[in-house]
Amino acid sequence: MRAFFLLFAAAAMITYVIAGDGRPVVQLVIVATPLLTFAYALASRRLPRHRPWLISVGGLILLLIGQLTWPGWLDGHLGRAEGTPAELTLSASHGLFLMGTAMALRRRLASDASGLLDAALLGLCAGGPLWVWGVQPHLPADVSPVGLLLLMIDVFAISGVIGCLVRMGVARGPGRDSIVYLLLTAVLTLTALVTGRPEPLLMAFLTIAGAPIQRDAAAVTEPLRGAAAPATSRLTLLWLAVALCVNPLLSVVQILRGTDTASLMLPVGTLLVIPLVLLRFHRLAVQREQAERTLAHQATHDELTGLRNRRHMMASIDRALAGGSAVSVLLCDLDGFKPINDRYGHLVGDEALKVVAARLSAVTRPADVVGRLGGDEFLVVCEEGSPSELAARIRETLSLPMSLSIGVVSIGVTVGFASAPPGSALDRDTLVAEADAAMYAGKSARAA
Template sequence: MGWPRATAPAWPVHAGLVALSVTVATTYALAEPHLRNAIFALVTAVPIVTFLLALGAGHLTDRKTWLAGVAGLGFLTLGTVMWPDWIPDHHFGSAEGSTTDLLMASAHLLFLVSTASALRRHGHTDPGGLIDAALFGLCAAGPLWEWLIGPYLGPAATDLGMALLLSDVLVLSAVLGCLIRIGITARGARGPLGYLVLTAILTLANDIVAVLTVHGSSVWTAQIMMLAYLTLAASAVLPTAPLITEPGPAPAGVRHPPLGWLGAALCANPLIAAVQAIRADGPASVVLPVATMIVVPLVVLRLRLLSVQRAAAERTLAHQAHHDELTGLYNRRHIGTKIDEAMHALDRDELAEITLMLCDLDGFKPVNDRYGHQAGDVVLQTVAQRLSTAAGPHAAVGRLGGDEFVILQCGGEPVAGRITALLREPIDVPGGTVRIGASIGSATARPGDDRESLIARADAAMYAVKARPATPARAVA
């Protein structure tokens, strides 16, 4: 089976989904009761066939993620075949905690594994956004349960059945929030993600409708569930479906919700519990303890993420404050601090000798003129790396600006000759290979010297070398 490229139009899929949905809903409503079960079972098989065909054709590349979803769909179809009266006889929505409920919960668990696998990939680029979205979804599940589901459960509901139904609502709400967040950031996959969002909304709506119509007709429940199956199948058919599990870089400018909104959302379930306690007209809801057990770890994880991000930002700012952005060497201000510290150590006899070398590149301007500034940046970065290598781990190397560098050596063997030799080696730049030289002037600190006088003597020595017509060499002051 051939699948369209990612750039192919999506309207045929949209049109086909609308036509198929109308046909299925109408046929189910008009069919005899004994035929409705067959129609429903056939619809549950549509996404299974679609996913398997897409996997077989290579359209869906992340096999493990989609196969877990197919396994969950298989469980749902199996339950429909084994217990065809689950929906017609209103067992779905009664929260009885039966074997069928357990099977359906297992199917949803497999869907959770499949969804988590896909969300995990997006979590690398937007972990905080996904946690916030899951928290909003979980907080929204409380009012849904308290206002639209819990009060309408009949006498057949058991503790196990309510726990399964509640977990279904909580998981679907959290997944829905995450899918919406991914749709905001992963713009290329908005088509299939939109169908997945619609699937989650229809499934949540189906849980509510099943409870509200438990004493009425089951046609609405079946129709909504079939629409959820069809939208799920459509998500795999769209040309951009592979992008669901192949996230790109997070786009710039995507913001997190204000903390005030997140705090208000977290207050939803405690507020429900407070209202129940004030009214004292019924037993306390199970939503608060269950939702809290899920929400608290997510909040702790979010705080941990914020702490890690803040620490990383502080390290980055500290590095940027002390280092040159292009070369990674110490910047002018920090190398000045290093020289002052070395001079104080020399005055206290903690160091035996301090040598300061100023290095000015020869032949750097023609590189910029001929090959461009990008090539010039490559030369400066290469020079910085070679200076650090030649100076050794116990020397401090900085960039004063432009093509001027400084090396602070505290004792040890002279390195100016080694620096000159390294800098003369060819450098590959975009467009060709270049060679540069260097004029190096050095000065050794004397008792009573300060930073300015030491730099001035090294600078005078460097210009004395640069004034010579011969090959640049080292000068000592």
């Protein structure tokens, strides 16, 4: 398929070069080619996520309408900033392409949203130098303000998309062939706008026609598994700061030189960059909040079971005693856990501990605090109800067989509890020691 497509693309471009007066017809055929490949891919269900591709097809249809309405317009008018309806049609079609690409990018690299924003910002900021040194020298003297605005937005926006596609291609995974075609499409389109030559734009039509017929095209719009977002480093922020300074500095230089388009480049570039900068700040704030929540959770929870850890349980007892209400602590030590751990290994032992944790959480009341002290010892702190009744429910629940990866096993539990009445002078260590003594007494009685 790829070899056939490359031969067709080469034949189409050669035909265009030698067509002479027949070039408008060849242009029409080339513009219609991606519509055919997209229709084939959608009809054959090679593209299960339709929406991003359909938006791009809308842009292709708009370009085809423009080609039928203004045949041959590409020759001598492309990138001239004339402000004609043909230019408006071209810009609108590019906008639809960008929307479709943005939807695909967002879904594929959902776990790397910050990286995509960084890539888009760098691409947008690269649009400034490209405009000053690539586009501006070739602009005619009688440019239209509307045409100039449309062309400038095109250059900046496509530069941003190229940055995102590069980021998308760097993340290894299925769909890279189609991404390469999309990247070539964006680069060729930008080349056509910079040079004013129709040949790169026609080649862009052919490259986008190849994107949906690749074997792994469906993967472009699927989340990339295993693509963890890299942490934002100081170097990344430094590069972003430097990039954001490029366009203002270029505008200052242009104004000092008396360049007419300098006053337009700064607001256009800034208006395109500001939403991305705000999104980037939002992402940084979200990442910070997530990191703080993670650290707070790790500081108070047991990593294996998700229950509260020793530090939090001791603090819970202190708070309950300071409140002056009745407090009971139940110390639970598993019976028969060590043989399971020794025979089947620590992974199976961890499975059993997770089941125990889930059952303890289910049998206790919402107001009770359940935690793991370490090993196979668990602790429950409650301020209401009968501790003896709760201990009985815990014994009954944990004695039930549990289904693990190696089969069904059974364990038991010895529960020792101690209570402090309202206004008691008992401290936390004394209360826990009494529960510990009661638990060992229970084990001794069972052994006897």
